[in-house]
Amino acid sequence: MRKEHSLLDRLDNEVLPASYTTKFDWNAFLDSVTLNIQxxxxxxxxxxxxxxxxxxxxxxxxxxxxxxxxLYIRNAIQHFIEEYEPRLESVSVYYVPDPDQPLHMKYAIEGTLRYQEQVSRVAFDTVLTGSGQATVRI
Structure with a gap:
């Protein structure tokens, strides 16, 4: 059985106390995966x-x-997500050229999120800046 929150979410005292509930929140689940990937x-x-x-x-x-x-970075991103973010299945990573921002490398991450009977294809936009920092958005 997969968890709604990542391990880091569960350890983060600022996030979790208000988020405990008996009802599953798909948006919170998606936000947790997005933040964990970032x-x-x-x-x-x-x-x-x-x-x-x-x-x-x-x-x-x-x-x-x-x-x-x-290609090296694409492969590294895909392998890392497949290895350490088990909530995202069937991961594919694609490079997205952006001539307007030559110091940024953009990648699309696609996969399937599954929580019990709910299954959804999702896509994330990822930007790696010239300083090596990554931002991930749904």
């Missing part, structure tokens, strides 16, 4: 002492290898 994409490999492989590579190390960096 938080995950902002963790760098090696920064979690207990799990050395947890995190994304430093994008600044590969961005100068353009266009190969596009």
């Amino acid at each position: 938080n995950m994409l902002n963790v760098r490999v090696g920064s979690v002492k207990a799990l050395h492989q947890f995190g994304m590579p430093d994008f600044n190390d590969v961005v100068n290898q353009f266009p190969d960096a596009v």
Whole structure:
């Protein structure tokens, strides 16, 4: 059985006390997945002492290898989400070129969210800035 909230949500005292309820909230579930993906994409490999492989590579190390960096980052995002966000199934990640913002790399993340009998295809827009920070939006 999958949980409505991520582990980090459950540990975050500021978020959870007001959000406990016996009724499932699909929007809260979707927001939790979105925030968890964003938080995950902002963790760098090696920064979690207990799990050395947890995190994304430093994008600044590969961005100068353009266009190969596009595929490398896409694969890293997809693998990381498949490994550490089990609420999102059938994950696909696509690069979205944006000539108006050459220092940003945009990716679309698509997948399926399932909670008991409810199933929905979802898509997230992800932007990686020149500083390596990621933002994720529904």
